[in-house]
Amino acid sequence: MQLAPITLEIKRLDHAAGLPLPAYASAGAAGMDVVAAEALTLAPGARAAVATGFAVAIPEGYEVQVRPRSGLALKHGVTCLNTPGTIDSDYRGEVKVILANLGDEPFEIARGDRIAQLVPAPVQRALLQEVVTLDETVRGAGGFGSTGR
Ligand SMILES: O=c1ccn([C@H]2C[C@H](O)[C@@H](COP(=O)(O)OP(=O)(O)OP(=O)(O)O)O2)c(=O)[nH]1
Numbered sequence: 686m687q688l689a690p691i692t693l694e695i696k697r698l699d700h701a702a703g704l705p706l707p708a709y710a711s712a713g714a715a716g717m718d719v720v721a722a723e724a725l726t727l728a729p730g731a732r733a734a735v736a737t738g739f740a741v742a743i744p745e746g747y748e749v750q751v752r753p754r755s756g757l758a759l760k761h762g763v764t765c766l767n768t769p770g771t772i773d774s775d776y777r778g779e780v781k782v783i784l785a786n787l788g789d790e791p792f793e794i795a796r797g798d799r800i801a802q803l804v805p806a807p808v809q810r811a812l813l814q815e816v817v818t819l820d821e822t823v824r825g826a827g828g829f830g831s832t833g834r
């Protein structure tokens with residue numbers, strides 16, 4: 686079973702000239718790989734908002750998640766610091782990838798390198814109902830490892 690794809694409007698900004706649109710790397714890939722529109726070196730411990738050169742209009746009721754690529758994470762310690770990054774449906778600015786280098790070597794990014802993947806997801810919004818007391822549960826306020834390792 687496959688959900689019908691949603692349509693994302695995507696606008697190429699001037700500095701994305703010649704770059705590929707975000708694209709699925711395999712028939713069953715969940716994310717569209719997105720490339721860097723700029724070259725930079727991330728020092729160990731550094732972070733940067735890396736330009737992709739694209740802006741999008743996401744249908745209302747959806748978001749796009751910006752997720753790390755596991756190969757960069759495993760081989761180089763490079764990940765999306767805010768994973769999953771959230772692209773709001775009403776955002777019209779450039780999509781950026783907030784990369785962090787948690788490795789111990791400088792990481793060089795060339796223009797055109799695949800740096801992250803984009804996954805659209807439906808968004809459920811909540812209505813808040815403020816109350817004075819919450820119902821009681823067995824867990825109560827236990828959390829953060831309260832059930833053991
Ligand atoms: O990885 C990301 C995360 C966010 N954004 C853009 C799109 C998103 O719609 C906007 C705001 O993101 P978010 O709500 O996560 O950040 P914020 O710190 O709450 O900023 P704002 O006050 O603008 O909502 O920034 C990106 O381009 N890449």
Ligand SMILES: [Mg+2]
Nearest residue numbers: 771772773776
């Ligand atoms: Mg926000």
